[in-house]
Amino acid sequence: MSNQKIKIMKTKLLLLLLCLVISVPAFSQNEKDHTTLEEVQVSPPEFTGIEGATRFLNGENANVSLLSQYMLNHVTYPEIDIESIREGKEIIRFTVHPDGSLTDFVVVNSVSPSIDQEVINAIKTTEGMWKPGYNNETIVPMEKEFSIVFKIPGTRSLQSLAASRYKRGSKLLLIKENPKRALRHFEQGLVYVPADKPMLLLHGVCLYELGDKEQACQDWNRIKALGGIEAEGWLENFCEMKGYAEMTEIISK
CATH class of the missing domain: 1.25.40.10 (Tetratricopeptide repeat domain)
Structure with a gap:
């Protein structure tokens, strides 16, 4: 041929x-409480919005606040991106450790370098506000993914x-x-x-x-x-x- x-x-x-x-565009954060895999109970980290929460949360039900609402109050749309009309969906992946510390930040989807840093800096302020992830009854480090849409009104x-x-x-x-x-x-x-x-x-x-x-x-x-x-x-x-x-x-x- x-x-x-x-x-x-x-x-x-x-x-x-x-x-x-x-086509399946996704614009909302996945907030599932848990998932079951081969009869192993896996509970992902949960954001509580409470400083020092990691010290006393031990698997009992927590009053979970939406991370998205917290981030809306702590993220500022960089002026340079507004002026350049940079819009899109920012996705950041990170690891929540048993002590509530956060590491291994990865930009999964970048709107701009300045927005990358803005969102990562805001997520870092949530250290110690997490109910750790569990694998059965063992507290383990676990990845969490957060997404936020940057959109200029009127566009x-x-x-x-x-x-x-x-x-x-x-x-x-x-x-x-x-x-x-x-x-x-x-x-x-x-x-x-x-x-x-x-x-x-x-x-x-x-x-x-x-x-x-x-x-x-x-x-x-x-x-x-x-x-x-x-x-x-x-x-x-x-x-x-x-x-x-x-x-x-x-x-x-």
Whole structure:
């Protein structure tokens, strides 16, 4: 099969795949009290809003305050970002230790460096205000993820901004065959809607085209982690592919 035919098939099949993928933007913090895994009771850390709470919380029910409300009162939208109209969903992951200390801050989704630091600094002020995480009856260090949306009143919705970036990126990738330029649009789109599966899919395709297979696989594995029928069958073997010919062959089966 000629390269041109492969490219045409790639475009058609990817467009077909996109029709099957359900976009799932997530804009709320997961506040589940616990989850059960293989009969092991796991209780994640809980924010209490009480200074020194870690000293006396020992697994009994706590009067849990929403971390989101605390953060709204302690996070300031940096002026430099307001002036530059930088908007999006900031996601920070960190570890809550048995003594209530917080470490290992990781920026999962960045709106800007100044917003990264603003949110991390605010989270650090919650040290000692946490009910530790439990694995059965053992207190253990456990990761927690926090997200907050930065949005300037009067501007377009983040979903609308993401849709515009997705449309431009798709045209550049699938029609203009310019993954480098397309990647910039998908990157910005993911700032607005970091859990959007079609965006993650084509962001990964751009990376794959540009030779960054490891990062591409991270995007596709993220889609699998988000779940959905389409994630299981379509993405199972992508990270073992050698090139686009294999990708189109897998999709066409």
